[in-house]
Amino acid sequence: MDALNNTHGFLYNLGNQSFTTLDDPDADNNTSANGISGGNIVGYYEDSQGDYHGFLYNVGNQSYTTFDAPGTDISSNANGIEGSSIVGDFRDSNSDFHGYLATPVVSVAPTITVQPANVGVLVGKSATFSVKATGTAPLTYQWYFKSKKISGATKASYTIAKVAAANVGKYDVVVTNTHGKATSHTVTLAIVTAPKIVTQPKAATVNAGATAKFTVKATGSSPLTYQWQRNSVALKNAGNVSGATAATLTITKATASNAGTYRVIVKNAGASATSVSVKLTVK
């Protein structure tokens, strides 16, 4: 209660030891905060007619929502909240007071749950950006390129059928419903150069117990990734094998079980290239 005998609600932050005054914007004199759960506070306020109304205050949005129980004549108070359930009391036209339990339908503004990802693609190939969002339906989508609205790009995914240099740049999407909007991270569309193997691995013959190595050299847009295969099966770095996902594959202390046909697949965001197959012979 202040110097004018007006009552104000308050929110006290234990961590910061700070007080925030809560006055419903429709209140004439008095606001009282009675309960809190999660990021929501309930209470009541008095309007200019001297009537009381319940309110719900969202701490994050600093927004007040007035609600009066059905059948309220003069006063309705919200006293407690847990999750999406609110309890309180109201006065009817006979001046009788009743308690109430309100189970609101929770309407939620959009939240992006899966952000779009950067895309690298070869010229002339297709590129797709996608986003996933939650929130009260219906959700609408609008994709932007360099902060400008893309006509017709109003779905959760946006595809460019044949990428050209003019498409390179930054993209994002805004998801909207009647309760708010959410803007995605900004992501980039880049044109990449396909991997090209410029030095092929060479066949090798080693004595049992010796070390065998296969090396490949490739060009193309970074990052390039490598996956070596033996007899068309992807290798792992285990036992006497190392470099299974590097430009050079190393087999130490080779045995007869290492003999076979080896090749490597080089990839980047736009394409892949497969080397020639070469033999490892262990004598």
Place this chain on the structure above:
Amino acid sequence: MGASTAFSTTRELATYTPLNDPNEDNFTAAHGISGGNIVGQYNDFSSIDHGFLYNVANQTYTTLDDPDAVGSTYANGISGGNVVGSYQDASQATHGFLYDVANQTYTTFDDPDAGNASYQGTSASGI
């Protein structure tokens, strides 16, 4: 256009359940809710206030009268299985109480600095 964490929640109150203690005389008020239980107060035909505990699932009311109360008892808050409120003794002094729902036991709380104590609200971590 950078990333935004804008988020808002609004609530459309869809379903109201009136709460009228069967022993009331035109006055019931709900003050707190926790775990499917609601506490509050009602006024009887002798104009005495009583606390109540309402179980939402079972739709049952349990009157809460502190055994040391001569006048009214008020149930103001609930957290888990604990209810807090206040009652008036024979000298009209007000005391806080803690009610253990499972054990149906009352414990009086009087602030050492208070002539009359009235506790409002509780939490699972303590009062």
